Amino acid sequence: MSSCDPTPGFDELEEVSRLVSRKLASFLRTLRDAGFAVGLAEGRDAATLMAAGYAARPLLLRSALKHLVSARKSDWEKFDGLFDAFWLGKRVRARSLTSGSAKAANNPSLKSLRDTSAPQGGRGSASDQVPSNDEAPEGRSGEGRMEGASRAENLGEIDFRKLADPDQVERAHDAAARLARAMRTRLTRRDLARRRGYRLDLRRTIHRNISHGGVPISRVMRRRKDKPLRLVVLLDASGSMSLYTGFFLRFIHGVLDEFREAEAFLFHTRLAYVSSAMKEKDAGRALDRLSLLAQGTGGGTKIGESLKTFNRHHASRVIHSRSCVMIVSDGYETGDADLLGREMAALSKRCRRIVWLNPMMGWEGYAPEAKGIKAALPYVDLYAPANTLNSLAALEPYLARI
């Protein structure tokens, strides 16, 4: 670089470089805290850059380090702010990033989500509440029903909202997670049969026919592996769903096994991408990371707008030809129902199947009257209840056929 114009003394230079490298280490730590993947190799390369004369030109250094440590678009967008804050002492610009990769506690996106929903929660929480005056008494009756029968068997039949005893809740959570894992393993198994296919596999054909003295008698064909089914779960975390959110979060956590394909989003008045937070191995910690999101949800539900965000920004990445979108919501739309209909139409063009799980469908005397659900239903391939473990398990055969 052309940065060796002044000629400071040797000692002075060494002093500066020592200071800079110490500062560099603490900057890299800041980046790591902000969710960047900065390892030893990056540290070494950053030091190389400093030594190559980049240290003397802040803007160039910013651009260089940005390329080095960013790994995705969200990193790319927030790097400049972090750099300026650290080296130039400017305030971090508040940007609403819904990447969900950083820790819940210090992630501005989570805070902003909470902030936006808080005022609505204060004023209009009633608009989105489930109109049920029978909640309290039923809660007790559900508990009462548990007493006589074998607990293990009954757990599958009980509506999630009627589980009151913490121990019972815990076991239902575990059951939901186990169920999800079992479903994933079975649904994403790959088909390796290769008797028929579209292309001759010469390498394997020759190998197979060594026993015939190299005369190719039986052929081996290649066949494209089936893509594993990808589940994309959109979970409504609004106030009206609050009794169910916990169970579905556990279910999703089970679904999002690190090595297989599944993506998860949470929405109420906004959409948030939560897959990376949910990939935390320990269920408790994963839920902690989301607790802020799940709590700030007293407000209305803008399903249509959330779907619009999904279609515009996430769909092309998370949906492929063998994807099933699973929307878990009661369909109480506080936004524009027509928008919901339009976005559902757009979504249905993209993915193989749309499953809408409505926990309230399991209630006696429930009919899909809410205008949101009415607008969405024409595009839904399967509309099913999901208020008990058994009703969740009943989905598996359907998903296996997709």
Added chain:
Amino acid sequence: MKNRDEIAQALARSGYIADSELATAISLMQLLKRPLLLEGEAGVGKTEVAKALASVHATELIRLQCYEGLDQSSALYEWNYQRQLLAIQAHRGENADAVEDRIFSEKYLLERPLLAAIRRDKPPVLLIDEIDRADDEFEAFLLELLSDFQVSIPELGTIAATTIPHVVLTSNGTRELSDALRRRCLYHYVDYPDVDREARIIVARIDGASTSLSLQIAQMIAGIRKEDLRKVPGVAETLDWAAALVGLDVKDLQEVPELVHETLMCLVKTHEDRAKLTREVADRLLGKVA
């Protein structure tokens, strides 16, 4: 060539108008010997970066187009089985070792892009296009190749790289790439160019495009990108449109509003978008163009 200004100028000479950040990224590629991962919307000119880079270094561009089901035999190497079978027939009677040595030699090896890239005399530019379309397994394999730059062929032994290629990977974001691959690479997000840069791109690429017309086109495109479209027009579409307008001998967009509206099909590629860009919308956008 290390200085980023020199790189930007060299890129410009080869017809690619880069912003200063991209020039920095390319200078870092050389300094740190890391591959460059380019992400961005379709049509912002990711592939062009590799082509321009090859012409800057005056070297060969080796391109590996990724697709689903891409495997080692079509990316790395394959034995030429047909010729091997013929050779076995032709040399019937020789002893087995001799036949084996004969058929597992360089002569019967089919070089695929990845192997070709590490066996050149002069470091080529290796473009691994749309890596997000390949499977996870292939990505893992690629990672190994990009760190060791050697290939082991069981029948022939290990082939070490004679040169380290300049590696450019592109991704459209249809699948989340693994963290390991992302960490291995320098990352650059290619955004739509701003009006000024897009105008310079048009001038550089389209023969006969005047500066004033290019600026008008770029402003119009910037307006269209702000509309709520399904497929936002990329730089490639801009160039198509500019070429069409130049071909129709347009000097000033304001003079020929109907022609502008009729040629918009160069930019929008779906029926819905076409319906959204009505005559009124086109006129409104045209009104903002200086």
